[in-house]
Amino acid sequence: MINEILKQKASAIKLLLTDCDGVLTDAGVYYDEHGESLKKFNMRDGMGAERLRKFAGVNVGIITGERSPSVVKRAEKLQITELHLGIKDKPAIFKEITERLGLEPHEIAYIGDDYNDIEIMQLAGLTACPADALPYVKVYADFICEAKGGEGCFREFAELIIDAKNNLKVKDGTITLNNGRVIGKGHPCYIIAEIGINHNGSLETAKKLIDEAVAAKADAVKFQKRTPEICVPKDQWELMRDTPWGRITYIDYKRKTEFGIAEYAAIDQYCKKLGIDWFVSAWDAPSVDFMERFDTVIYKLASASLTDFELIQRILETGKPLMLSTGMSTMKEIEDTMAYIDEFDPNYPLFIAHATSAYPCPPQELNLKMIQTLEAKYAGIPIGYSGHETGLATTVAAVAMGATFVERHFTLDRAMWGSDHAASVEPQGFQRMVRDIRDVEIAAGDGVKKVYESEIGPMKRLRVNISPEYKEKPVI
Numbered sequence: 001m002i003n004e005i006l007k008q009k010a011s012a013i014k015l016l017l018t019d020c021d022g023v024l025t026d027a028g029v030y031y032d033e034h035g036e037s038l039k040k041f042n043m044r045d046g047m048g049a050e051r052l053r054k055f056a057g058v059n060v061g062i063i064t065g066e067r068s069p070s071v072v073k074r075a076e077k078l079q080i081t082e083l084h085l086g087i088k089d090k091p092a093i094f095k096e097i098t099e100r101l102g103l104e105p106h107e108i109a110y111i112g113d114d115y116n117d118i119e120i121m122q123l124a125g126l127t128a129c130p131a132d133a134l135p136y137v138k139v140y141a142d143f144i145c146e147a148k149g150g151e152g153c154f155r156e157f158a159e160l161i162i163d164a165k166n167n168l169k170v171k172d173g174t175i176t177l178n179n180g181r182v183i184g185k186g187h188p189c190y191i192i193a194e195i196g197i198n199h200n201g202s203l204e205t206a207k208k209l210i211d212e213a214v215a216a217k218a219d220a221v222k223f224q225k226r227t228p229e230i231c232v233p234k235d236q237w238e239l240m241r242d243t244p245w246g247r248i249t250y251i252d253y254k255r256k257t258e259f260g261i262a263e264y265a266a267i268d269q270y271c272k273k274l275g276i277d278w279f280v281s282a283w284d285a286p287s288v289d290f291m292e293r294f295d296t297v298i299y300k301l302a303s304a305s306l307t308d309f310e311l312i313q314r315i316l317e318t319g320k321p322l323m324l325s326t327g328m329s330t331m332k333e334i335e336d337t338m339a340y341i342d343e344f345d346p347n348y349p350l351f352i353a354h355a356t357s358a359y360p361c362p363p364q365e366l367n368l369k370m371i372q373t374l375e376a377k378y379a380g381i382p383i384g385y386s387g388h389e390t391g392l393a394t395t396v397a398a399v400a401m402g403a404t405f406v407e408r409h410f411t412l413d414r415a416m417w418g419s420d421h422a423a424s425v426e427p428q429g430f431q432r433m434v435r436d437i438r439d440v441e442i443a444a445g446d447g448v449k450k451v452y453e454s455e456i457g458p459m460k461r462l463r464v465n466i467s468p469e470y471k472e473k474p475v476i
Contacts, residue, residue, distance in 0.1 A: 006142060009126040010164030013058055014107040015082070017094070017120075018154055020064035020071055022113035023130060026150030039070035042150055047317050048158035049078045055319045056165040061097065063087050065116070090120040111157050113137060113149055128157040162319065163347070173380050173404075175321055175349045177297045179277065181219070183351070183405055184382040189437055190405035193218040193430060194386075196281075196420055198411045200244065201257045207270055208412060210278075212427040217434050220277035222300060222407065223267070225287040228254035244417055261293075268294050281305075285314040292318060303327030303357045303386075306337055316341065321349035323405075325386045326374075327357030338378065351405065352378060354398075355386040360423040366394055371401050388423045392433045399437050400444070408433065 021027045024045055030038040052058040061082030062075055075083045084093050098105060106125030110117070113133040121127040121140040129141040130153035138144055143160060145153035174184030183190045193213035199206035206223075213221045228251055237251040245256055259267070271278040281300040282288045288299070288311070299315045301308075303325040315322055322341070326334050334352075341348055354370040366389060375383045384405035385398035395406055411424035425433065451459070457475045459466060 006126075006160070007164045009106070009142065010109070010161045012107055013056075013109045013126055013161050013165070014103055015059050015061060015097070015101065016052060016109045016111070016158065016161065017061045017063055017082075017097070017124070018110070019112040019114070019117055020062055020066055022133070022149040023111055024062070024074070024150065024154055026148070027113075028150075039068055039074065040150060041070075041074050042152055042155070044152045045154040045158075046074075046078050048155035049080065051162055051317070051319055052158050053079075056162045058161060058165070063090055063093055063120070090116065091123060094120050094123050109157070109161065111145075111154060126161075128153075128160075159345075163345075173382055175351065175382060177277070177321065178295070179297060181277070181297070185404060187404070188441060189399050189403065190219045190384070191217075191434055191437065192220045192222050192405065192407040193410040194222045194407050194424075195410055196222070196224045197257045198409065198416070198418060198420055198424060199223075199257075199259075200416065200418055201259075203259070203263045203266055205412065206259075206263070206267060209410060210267070210270055210274065210276065212412065212430070213410060214274050214276050216427060216430040218276065218410075218430065220279065220297070221271065221410070222278070223259070223264075223280045224283065224302075225264075225280040225291055226254070226258060226283040227286045228258060230284040230286065261290075264291075264294060282311065282315065285311055288314045288318065296320070298323050298351070301325060303329060303355055307333055309337075309340055312337065312340060313344070316344045316348060321351065323351040323353060323384075325353045325355045326370075327355035327386070327388075351382050351384060353384045353386040353405070353407065354403075356388065359388050359420065360390045361388045363389065363391075363394060368394065368398050368401055371398060371403050375402055390423065392425070392429055392436065395433055396436045396440055400440050406437070 018024060024041055025039045028040060030040065049060045052060060059082065060080050062071065062080060063084045064071060065087055067086045071085065087093050098108065105123055108124050109126040110120055110124035111128040112121060113130050114137065115134060118137060118140055127141050128143040128145060129137050130145050130147060130149040132148040143157060145156045147153040147156050174182050174187060176182050195206065195209045199209060210221055232251050232254050237249060239250040240247055241250050241253050243253050267278060277297045279296040279298045279300060280291055281302045282291055283302065283305060298321045300323045301312065305311055306324065306326065306329050324337065341350060352374050354374055356365050356367060358365060371383055371385060382404040383402065385395065385403040386407040387395045388409065395408055398406055409420050409424035410430060411421045411426060414421050414424060414426055456470060456473055459470060460475060
C-alpha cells in the first residue's frame with residue numbers, strides 16, 4: 001500500500017516521463033546482422049502507457065540519450081509523441097516541456113535508473129526507479145519499484161498513478177461507474193436487459209430491443225461479443241444447422257450472429273442518444289481488444305468463462321469494472337478466480353452475480369440464498385443475480401434478498417428462432433418486472449418502526465388505549 005503523501009503526489013500528475021534503457025528495457029545490448037542495436041521491450045509496460053491515458057488522463061513521454069530506431073518504433077506503437085532522442089541535458093528538456101505544455105513541475109513524474117537521471121528527478125514532482133537502479137539513484141526516488149528495468153517497472157509505476165487518480169474503487173459495497181452511476185448497497189437495483197444474441201444478427205432488431213428496454217426503464221442493455229473462430233470448437237465448425245439463413249455450417253451461423261464495428265458503433269450512438277448504459281459479455285481476449293474502442297461502463301464475464309484466466313487477465317488490464325457470473329461453478333472455482341483477481345489488484349472494481357446456468361432454469365435450482373452466501377463471503381463487493389428462469393417473481397425476490405443488480409435475457413418474442421429466446425423476458429413482462437422491483441425497494445423502507453399518518457384514523461377508531469402523543473393528533 002502506498003502512503004498518503006505518495007498518493008497526493010501521484011494524484012496531481014498529468015505527464016509521466018521515462019528514461020528508456022534500464023527502465024523500458026533491461027539495458028541489454030542486442031545487434032541484428034547489420035550491426036544495428038535493438039531493444040527488448042516489455043508488453044506490460046505498453047499496456048501501462050495505454051491505461052495511463054485512458055483511465056488517468058496522463059500522457060507519457062520518453063527522454064533518452066539513445067538514438068535507436070527501435071525506440072522510435074516503440075513510441076509509434078504506443079502513440080507517444082513526446083519523444084526526445086539523443087538527449088545529453090535532460091533537465092533542459094524537462095524545463096522546455098513544462099513551459100511548452102503549461103505544466104508545473106509537480107504535475108510531472110519521472111522514472112529513471114542511472115546517474116544521468118538524478119538532476120531531472122530533483123525537478124519532477126513524483127519520481128521512481130526500477131528495483132535494479134543504481135544505489136545512489138534510489139535516494140532520489142519517491143517510489144522504488146519491485147520490478148527491474150524491462151520487467152514491468154514502468155507498468156508498476158503507472159498503476160500507482162492510476163490508482164491515485166482513479167475513481168473506480170469499491171467503497172462500502174458500492175462501485176461508481178465512469179458515467180457517475182453508483183451500484184451497490186443503499187442504491188436502486190441496477191437492472192440489465194440481456195439482449196445477448198437475441199438480435200439474430202439484425203441491427204434493426206437490436207435497436208427495437210434497445211427501444212423496449214428504455215420503455216421498460218431498464219438501466220442497461222447487454223450484448224455478447226465473440227470471435228467465432230476461437231469460441232467454436234474446431235470439430236463443430238462443419239456441422240450443418242437449419243437457420244433463418246438456410247441450412248449452413250455452425251461456424252457460418254455463429255459468424256452471422258456476430259456484430260462488427262459498424263453495428264456496435266451504431267449501437268453505441270443509439271444508446272447514448274437514448275440515455276441507456278450498454279456493455280457486453282466478452283468471450284475471448286480479441287473481443288476485449290475489439291470492444292476497447294468503445295467507452296462501455298462494465299465488462300461481463302459469462303459463467304462459462306469463469307475459469308478462463310487469459311480472458312480475465314485481458315479484461316483486468318482494461319481497468320473497467322468486471323461483473324462475474326458464477327453459474328455452472330463450484331465454490332472452489334469462484335474462490336480461485338477471486339484469488340487471481342485479488343493478486344492483480346485487491347481493490348479492483350468487481351461485481352459478482354449468482355446464477356444457475358440452465359435455460360430455462362427450474363425454480364428448485366435457482367438457489368437464491370446463494371446471494372446472501374456470496375454477500376457474507378465477499379463483504380464490500382456488490383452481489384447481484386443473473387436469472388434464466390421463465391417467471392418474474394423469483395427475480396423480484398432476488399432483489400428482496402439483497403441483489404444490488406439483476407440481469408434477465410430480453411427478447412421481442414419468446415417464439416423467435418434462436419437458442420436464448422425461450423428463456424427470455426418479453427417487453428411487457430420486463431416492464432412489470434422493473435415496476436415490481438421498484439415497488440419492492442420502496443416497500444423495504446428503512447427498518448425503523450414508526451406510526452404513519454395513514455394509521456392515525458384507524459388507531460383512533462379501533463384502539464382502546466391511545467398513546468398521549470397521538471390523542472390530540474388530527475386525522476388526515
